[in-house]
Amino acid sequence: xxxxxxxxxxxxxxxxxxxxxxxxxxxxxxxxxxxxxxxxxxxxxxxxxxxxxxxxxxxxxxxxxxxxxxxxxxxxxxxxxxxxxxxxxxxxxxxxxxxxxxxxxxxxxxxxxxxxxxxxxxxxxxxxxxxxxxxxxxxxxxxxxxxxxxxxxxxxxxxxxxxxxxxxxxxxxxxxxxxxxxxxxxxxxxxxxxxxxxxxxxxxxxxxxxxxxxxxxxxxxxxxxxxxxxxxxxxxxxxxxxxxxxxxxxxxxxxxxxxxxxxxxxx
Amino acid sequence: xxxxxxxxxxxxxxxxxxxxxxxxxxxxxxxxxxxxxxxxxxxxxxxxxxxxxxxxxxxxxxxxxxxxxxxxxxxxxxxxxxxxxxxxxxxxxxxxxxxxxxxxxxxxxxxxxxxxxxxxxxxxxxxxxxxxxxxxxxxxxxxxxxxxxxxxxxxxxxxxxxxxxxxxxxxxxxxxxxxxxxxxxxxxxxxxxxxxxxxxxxxxxxxxxxxxxxxxxxxxxxxxxxxxxxxxxxxxxxxxxxxxxxxxxxxxxxxxxxxxxxxxxxx
Numbered sequence: 001x002x003x004x005x006x007x008x009x010x011x012x013x014x015x016x017x018x019x020x021x022x023x024x025x026x027x028x029x030x031x032x033x034x035x036x037x038x039x040x041x042x043x044x045x046x047x048x049x050x051x052x053x054x055x056x057x058x059x060x061x062x063x064x065x066x067x068x069x070x071x072x073x074x075x076x077x078x079x080x081x082x083x084x085x086x087x088x089x090x091x092x093x094x095x096x097x098x099x100x101x102x103x104x105x106x107x108x109x110x111x112x113x114x115x116x117x118x119x120x121x122x123x124x125x126x127x128x129x130x131x132x133x134x135x136x137x138x139x140x141x142x143x144x145x146x147x148x149x150x151x152x153x154x155x156x157x158x159x160x161x162x163x164x165x166x167x168x169x170x171x172x173x174x175x176x177x178x179x180x181x182x183x184x185x186x187x188x189x190x191x192x193x194x195x196x197x198x199x200x201x202x203x204x205x206x207x208x209x210x211x212x213x214x215x216x217x218x219x220x221x222x223x224x225x226x227x228x229x230x231x232x233x234x235x236x237x238x239x240x241x242x243x244x245x246x247x248x249x250x251x252x253x254x255x256x257x258x259x260x261x262x263x264x265x266x267x
Numbered sequence: 268x269x270x271x272x273x274x275x276x277x278x279x280x281x282x283x284x285x286x287x288x289x290x291x292x293x294x295x296x297x298x299x300x301x302x303x304x305x306x307x308x309x310x311x312x313x314x315x316x317x318x319x320x321x322x323x324x325x326x327x328x329x330x331x332x333x334x335x336x337x338x339x340x341x342x343x344x345x346x347x348x349x350x351x352x353x354x355x356x357x358x359x360x361x362x363x364x365x366x367x368x369x370x371x372x373x374x375x376x377x378x379x380x381x382x383x384x385x386x387x388x389x390x391x392x393x394x395x396x397x398x399x400x401x402x403x404x405x406x407x408x409x410x411x412x413x414x415x416x417x418x419x420x421x422x423x424x425x426x427x428x429x430x431x432x433x434x435x436x437x438x439x440x441x442x443x444x445x446x447x448x449x450x451x452x453x454x455x456x457x458x459x460x461x462x463x464x465x466x467x468x469x470x471x472x473x474x475x476x477x478x479x480x481x482x483x484x485x486x487x488x489x490x491x492x493x494x495x496x497x498x499x500x501x502x503x504x505x506x507x508x509x510x511x512x513x514x515x516x517x518x519x520x521x522x523x524x525x526x527x528x529x530x531x532x533x534x
Contacts, residue, residue: 003489003490003493004486005486005489005490007473007474007482007486008482008485008521008522009473009474009478009479009482010473010474011473012413012416013365013366013409013412013413013416018489026534028533028534030532034532035523035532091365091366092359092362092365092366095359095362095365098280098358098359098362099280099358099359132437132472134473135413135414135417138413139406139409139410139413142280142406142409143406145280146279146280146402146405146406147402149279149280150402170399205399206274206276206277206278206401207274207276207277211276212276215274215275215276218275219271219272222270222272222285223270223272226270254275255275256302257302265297265301265302266295267293267295
């Protein structure tokens with residue numbers, strides 16, 4: 001049963017206000033909520049959480065992140081309920097909503113839960129052995145916040161839909177971006193509709209097929225722009241645009257500047 | 268010679284807009300500055316940077332972080348100048364000043380430079396092997412930003428003043444916080460003035476001796492408050508306060524709430 005509290009005087013962007021594990025959880029009622037982001041996860045047994053009129057069962061490896069000042073209560077459900085938890089502060093605490101979103105709470109499943117359990121155990125160990133290592137603690141803190149901020153499942157590679165549809169298309173884009181590719185052709189090559197493929201891309205990659213292709217082309221163009229001797233028209237062609245002005249429009253859309261401005265800024 | 272550009276569509280809190288190393292650096296002039304935080308470090312050779320009317324020589328392992336839109340130029344000084352660099356973006360980019368401060372530029376010495384070189388090499392390798400691992404890339408990005416945000420030298424343990432003055436005092440606080448300690452006594456025990464000891468603490472620990480002692484005591488009190496059966500007066504005494512109201516004032520100052528409120532919130 002470990003609990004550690006962060007240093008009130010340190011000023012990392014993100015830091016633990018508290019972190020702990022192997023905690024025997026009893027009834028907690030917070031009619032006004034907790035004053036900062038608070039994460040709670042079941043290590044063993046199970047617990048029952050009431051929040052915003054919903055009742056949620058937290059089984060082993062499942063967790064919940066409460067946003068600040070969201071009223072809630074929780075209690076053991078079956079047998080002893082052992083939990084781990086973390087609360088978050090730091091100089092950038094006021095901006096956490098930008099990162100995590102505006103939901104009142106966020107549910108975490110077993111897959112991320114396993115990773116969170118490892119990070120919390122590491123942080124507890126750091127507090128026990130080298131509490132002055134605020135940098136590593138702050139990195140652990142950011143690691144957890146990133147996990148909360150991601151809608152995308154972690155080990156994408158372990159998902160059959162990734163292997164069957166997304167990966168082959170990513171590979172095609174990366175080896176044929178200089179050709180005239182379209183989202184329709186790419187979808188056809190893996191025997192699904194363009195709409196379905198784009199939904200899979202949004203889920204696994206975070207953007208549509210067309211956006212991924214455009215991003216990849218523009219990034220390749222940036223590399224070519226770092227050499228003084230290539231003309232813009234040539235570069236447009238090299239990254240798969242038959243029309244240089246279309247290339248310039250897309251480049252500007254993604255980077256906020258024209259290819260010439262980009263080159264002038266960098267070399 | 269590697270350069271990689273981040274995905275324009277991903278929305279991590281912090282991410283690389285670009286990162287690279289083994290780069291043969293030629294003359295660069297940016298009369299309007301660069302539109303985001305930009306870090307440049309010498310891998311080998313040396314370079315000469317002009318910024319805000321100053322001329323700075325960047326030798327091996329030394330670097331400079333330019334704040335956005337700060338005019339500057341740089342060029343090779345002796346022989347070939349090989350550099351590594353990174354530029355920073357992400358959904359929390361607008362708040363980076365909170366983390367890094369408001370200086371126009373920041374100079375980085377060899378000690379941190381060595382760590383930065385490792386992180387950049389790791390990020391370049393990730394882009395080469397698993398570019399989809401945006402989470403690890405974002406963590407690398409945060410690692411660099413943390414290094415920029417710290418005024419405190421990294422391997423404090425390797426510094427003689429840490430070993431001679433700071434560590435013994437930290438150890439005394441951690442084993443005797445329940446006694447009546449003062450900053451004067453603690454300074455006396457290591458044969459320096461209270462002022463000098465506090466300066467060392469600010470440098471290595473980030474706060475004064477008195478603040479460190481208070482923080483340690485309040486954190487111990489928080490742990491004791493997590494048990495229902497201890498009275499506030501007893502806890503005050505257990506963590507070294509002879510006067511319970513002084514304890515309550517300090518507790519409130521550091522946590523924003525009274526011990527009773529803290530207990531009600533947590534258990």
